[in-house]
Amino acid sequence: MKTNKLLIFVSFIIVLTLSSFITSDVQTARNKFVVVLDAGHGGKDPGNLGNGYKEKDIALKTVLAVGKELEKNPDIKVVYTRKTDVFIDLFVRGKIANKEKADLFVSIHCDSHTSQAYGAGTFVLGTHRNKTNFEVAKKENSVIFMEEDYEKNYAGFDPNSPESVMSILLSQEEYLDQSIQLAGLIQKKFTSKLNRKDRKVKQAGFIVLHQTVMPSVLVELGFLTNKSEGAYLNSSKGQIQMANAIKEAILQYKQSLETNVSDYQIGNSTIETTSSNSANITFKVQIAASSKALETKPYNFKGLSTISRDKEGGLYKYFYGNTSDYESIKGLEREAKNKGYKSSFIVAFKDGKKIALTEALKSVTN
Numbered sequence: 001m002k003t004n005k006l007l008i009f010v011s012f013i014i015v016l017t018l019s020s021f022i023t024s025d026v027q028t029a030r031n032k033f034v035v036v037l038d039a040g041h042g043g044k045d046p047g048n049l050g051n052g053y054k055e056k057d058i059a060l061k062t063v064l065a066v067g068k069e070l071e072k073n074p075d076i077k078v079v080y081t082r083k084t085d086v087f088i089d090l091f092v093r094g095k096i097a098n099k100e101k102a103d104l105f106v107s108i109h110c111d112s113h114t115s116q117a118y119g120a121g122t123f124v125l126g127t128h129r130n131k132t133n134f135e136v137a138k139k140e141n142s143v144i145f146m147e148e149d150y151e152k153n154y155a156g157f158d159p160n161s162p163e164s165v166m167s168i169l170l171s172q173e174e175y176l177d178q179s180i181q182l183a184g185l186i187q188k189k190f191t192s193k194l195n196r197k198d199r200k201v202k203q204a205g206f207i208v209l210h211q212t213v214m215p216s217v218l219v220e221l222g223f224l225t226n227k228s229e230g231a232y233l234n235s236s237k238g239q240i241q242m243a244n245a246i247k248e249a250i251l252q253y254k255q256s257l258e259t260n261v262s263d264y265q266i267g268n269s270t271i272e273t274t275s276s277n278s279a280n281i282t283f284k285v286q287i288a289a290s291s292k293a294l295e296t297k298p299y300n301f302k303g304l305s306t307i308s309r310d311k312e313g314g315l316y317k318y319f320y321g322n323t324s325d326y327e328s329i330k331g332l333e334r335e336a337k338n339k340g341y342k343s344s345f346i347v348a349f350k351d352g353k354k355i356a357l358t359e360a361l362k363s364v365t366n
């Protein structure tokens with residue numbers, strides 16, 4: 001019996017060691033917060049031409065101004081989908097962001113209308129609750145018709161069909177809360193700081209947002225078709241003011257993620273489910289490690305609840321479950337693996353500090 005237990009311990013050490021190697025290989029430690037800035041349109045696609053202004057130019061100038069400000073922060077890396085007047089397929093924009101493993105994707109556009117409508121709005125991917133939102137998305141999506149092979153790249157997606165748009169929504173679902181949070185911050189800056197008319201945070205089926213796997217928003221700075229708003233957005237004063245508002249919202253969003261981490265660490269009291277161990281040993285299942293601070297909500301973790309997060313060596317580690325009962329944690333580990341976290345493993349804590357699993361098991365079984 002003793003030998004059997006020893007064997008189990010040894011196998012656990014091996015699994016633990018292997019898993020740590022795999023984790024650190026896949027997720028290279030990276031401390032910078034990566035923001036991908038996407039200037040809408042470009043090249044042969046001018047975007048809307050309200051009042052003779054060019055959406056593609058205003059979007060680019062504003063994006064470059066946001067980036068210039070963000071780059072002043074040494075812990076932020078800015079990536080641009082375009083820095084010049086070039087045409088870039090929508091799906092490529094998302095690919096750039098995904099390849100960078102970005103923390104945020106911010107796409108910048110200007111709206112147009114046949115009326116003198118005006119105001120700034122920020123969109124997240126979702127079902128359009130009304131026709132107006134659908135029309136905005138339809139306009140921004142229609143650029144795919146200028147792309148070669150669009151049928152292949154968007155799998156038969158038809159921007160003109162509401163049903164088609166509905167089918168692309170699931171991909172952003174897990175980032176929706178964070179996207180809405182950022183969108184809300186941007187709108188707040190636009191309205192309270194710059195007195196722009198608030199067209200609110202809205203949801204609609206933008207293809208460019210569908211391609212990304214991170215919190216993503218699309219900003220419509222305002223209407224070029226509106227006489228005074230068009231002139232404002234076309235001026236360098238307008239562009240710099242709008243860019244600063246977006247920059248401040250991004251910094252505030254980043255700050256709130258960092259605050260959440262310390263909140264978690266303060267609030268992380270260990271729950272004991274049995275009284276059998278006096279040494280305050282608890283077990284958790286480590287399911288993932290990432291440079292991103294995800295909220296510990298079930299929708300971020302394939303439906304698993306009781307997720308906790310710790311920052312260790314520049315990486316956020318995510319744990320499932322929290323129990324002093326070793327048999328229970330083995331059950332939770334199986335559950336995590338079944339959910340798709342194949343390389344998850346059990347970790348042990350003594351008085352809240354991580355210790356070797358073998359050491360923990362010794363104290364528990366004694």
Ligand SMILES: [Zn+2]
Nearest residue numbers: 040047109110
């Ligand atoms: Zn646009």
